[in-house]
Structures are given as structure tokens and as C-alpha cells.
Amino acid sequence: MQVRFSHVSLAFTPGKDTLHDLNFTINDGELVCLLGPSGGGKSTTLNLISGLLVPTNGQIFFDEQDVTNLSPLERKIGMVFQNYSLYPHLNVENNIAFPLKIAHWPKEKRLARAAELAKLVHVDDQLKKSVNELSGGQQQRVAIARALAKDPNILLLDEPLSNLDARLRMEMRDEIRRIQQETKITTIFVTHDQSEAMHISDSVMVLHAAQIQQYSKPNELYDHPANEFVASFIGDNPLNTFDRALLDDTALRADLGPAYDQASQVGVRAENMVLTKSEETFPHGIKCKLLKSHRYGLISTRLYSFKGVELDATGLTEIHSTDEEVEVFFQKRGFFLFDEAGRNITND
Numbered sequence: 001m002q003v004r005f006s007h008v009s010l011a012f013t014p015g016k017d018t019l020h021d022l023n024f025t026i027n028d029g030e031l032v033c034l035l036g037p038s039g040g041g042k043s044t045t046l047n048l049i050s051g052l053l054v055p056t057n058g059q060i061f062f063d064e065q066d067v068t069n070l071s072p073l074e075r076k077i078g079m080v081f082q083n084y085s086l087y088p089h090l091n092v093e094n095n096i097a098f099p100l101k102i103a104h105w106p107k108e109k110r111l112a113r114a115a116e117l118a119k120l121v122h123v124d125d126q127l128k129k130s131v132n133e134l135s136g137g138q139q140q141r142v143a144i145a146r147a148l149a150k151d152p153n154i155l156l157l158d159e160p161l162s163n164l165d166a167r168l169r170m171e172m173r174d175e176i177r178r179i180q181q182e183t184k185i186t187t188i189f190v191t192h193d194q195s196e197a198m199h200i201s202d203s204v205m206v207l208h209a210a211q212i213q214q215y216s217k218p219n220e221l222y223d224h225p226a227n228e229f230v231a232s233f234i235g236d237n238p239l240n241t242f243d244r245a246l247l248d249d250t251a252l253r254a255d256l257g258p259a260y261d262q263a264s265q266v267g268v269r270a271e272n273m274v275l276t277k278s279e280e281t282f283p284h285g286i287k288c289k290l291l292k293s294h295r296y297g298l299i300s301t302r303l304y305s306f307k308g309v310e311l312d313a314t315g316l317t318e319i320h321s322t323d324e325e326v327e328v329f330f331q332k333r334g335f336f337l338f339d340e341a342g343r344n345i346t347n348d
């Protein structure tokens, strides 16, 4: 089922929008992550989709149906939370079948459905166990199966992996993707973990400051961030930013094209600061002084000074002795020009 927001705003306090004029479409059968820093509005957006919150303005559609004023039950939503919220006194089978019991399904039918879902989420060998005997990952599998029991229109997951350790997180991340692809259910997944979002999603919506900062394919966020916020937020290494004016008297200026004159800030990813000129870099570099360098097995990190600004670099490159002056080249793919408003105008 498709989800569409049309001019949706939400103000918890009158006159102060927590979400302002959201317009987006999540296509049928897609897995979309809502990503952003704490307080960015991810859970609020999810709750608007579920019907737990009603917008202050605007409309929400599931396919062609206006669901703005429908309850979660009427919207036929399946939800999975961070803390699983399983019923501790029930076994796996009865946890999964519980929503069907409430809906008065006959026992035989609901247990057959529970068995089918247990198979889908790979807990079919645990059906008679108490949920207290399960690991965190298994409990989350049961919670997903339970959310799918009534064949919901949409599956919503609110930070479902944050209580798991790092290894299990990765395993369950892949499992959620598999389950989603097998069921083809439109799924919306909230996370503040960009790596999780990048690995699992068809599209990622970055929320911050009451707005959608960018809504695109995962790699698009990294390769073509819409603005300085997204460029800094996405990526494992820090984004270096400095005043564009610092490049005025360098030869690099000639390489940067028309956007150069409108730009106020420059952003360069640490992994795109290299010591060798190539087709991937601009033809001219900048003269930097190496302040620090460390090698951690395969990867080395360096700290440069360029006209008093410190720039981080990271990569496979060999390290140099400190205090050396070196020419640093920027790879084009991790180099951005931002205007006064922070918009990425690199290719304008």
C-alpha cells in the first residue's frame, strides 16, 4: 500500500511546528527508513502514519483513501517497538496468535497462521517456549511475526534493533530486509543509525529541524547530499568544512566552475583528501602542513593545517612525517560547495 503525506504539519505547542509541511510518497512494497538525530521528528512522523497522532494540518492517504482521521485499528497497521512488548506469560505461538484471538479467529485457524508466521521469521522450532527463554533477536522475530498476524496494510518499526548487541543488530537488520522482501509489505523503519538505514532501505528520509532534509536512495544521500546537514550527517568520517574564501588565491579556484562564486562554504569528506593527483581529483591541490598522523592497520588518519583550519583525512594512503608540507588533492566525488543557506550547489 502506498503512503502519501500532503502538506502535513504537527504542532505539539500551538504555533510551533514539530513537523512543518511534509509532502512525500512512500511507494507500495518499499522499505523506507526515517533517519535523523534525536528530536528530528522520526517517531512523530511514524505516529502520524500509524494514527497515534493526528496532524494539525494536512492530509494522509493510504493509496487513494484519506486516513487522516482514522484510528490505528482502522488503518490496519502492524507495529514493532524497541522493547518488543511481548506478553511474558504467553508462549511464542500464543504471542504471535494474540491479535487473532482478540479478533475472534477460531483457535485452529489462528494457530495455523502463527505457525506459518513463525516459519517466516525463523522461530518455528521455538513455538512452545516461553518468550522469556528467548534471546533478544528471537524476541524481536516474535514481535515482527505478531505485527504481521493480521496481514496489516503497513508495517511500522520504531528503533527495533536498538536493544540488541552489534552482531545481532546486523543479523536482524538483514532478517528484517528478508522478511520485508518475502512479504512485500510497505515498511517504515525508524532509526538514528545511518549505517542501518543505508543497508536496509529502498529509500531514506532524513528528518531534522521540522523538515525533510532529503528523501532519496541511500547512495544518493552520500554521493549527492542536498545540503550541508545531510553531508555532515551521512558518512562514517567527519566532513571538513571551511570558508570558500580560503581557496581564493589557490589554483584550485580555476577548477571549480560557476558554482564557486555563489558558494560560501566548502565541504570535503575525510576519505576524499588524497596525496596523489588522478582523474578522480581536481587538477590542482592545496598546500597543507601535516600536524598529526596515525596508522591503524590498514587505515591511516591524518590531520592537516590549511591556512589555520584543521582538516581531517583518512584512507589507505601511506603516512608522512609531521611538519612536512604536502599538496593535498580533493577527489571530486566527496567535494561540495554550499551556498549561504547551506544548500549543495556543487553541480549548479
Ligand SMILES: Nc1ncnc2c1ncn2[C@@H]1O[C@H](COP(=O)(O)OP(=O)(O)OP(=O)(O)O)[C@@H](O)[C@H]1O
Pocket (backbone or CB within 6 Å): 012, 013, 018, 036, 037, 038, 039, 040, 041, 042, 043, 044, 045, 192
Ligand atoms: N507528546 C509530545 N509532546 C510534546 N512534544 C513532543 C511530544 N513528542 C515529541 N515531542 C517533541 O517533538 C520533537 C520530535 O520528537 P520525536 O520523538 O519525533 O523525535 P525523534 O527523531 O524520534 O527522536 P529520538 O531519536 O530521540 O526518538 C522533539 O523535540 C520532542 O521533544
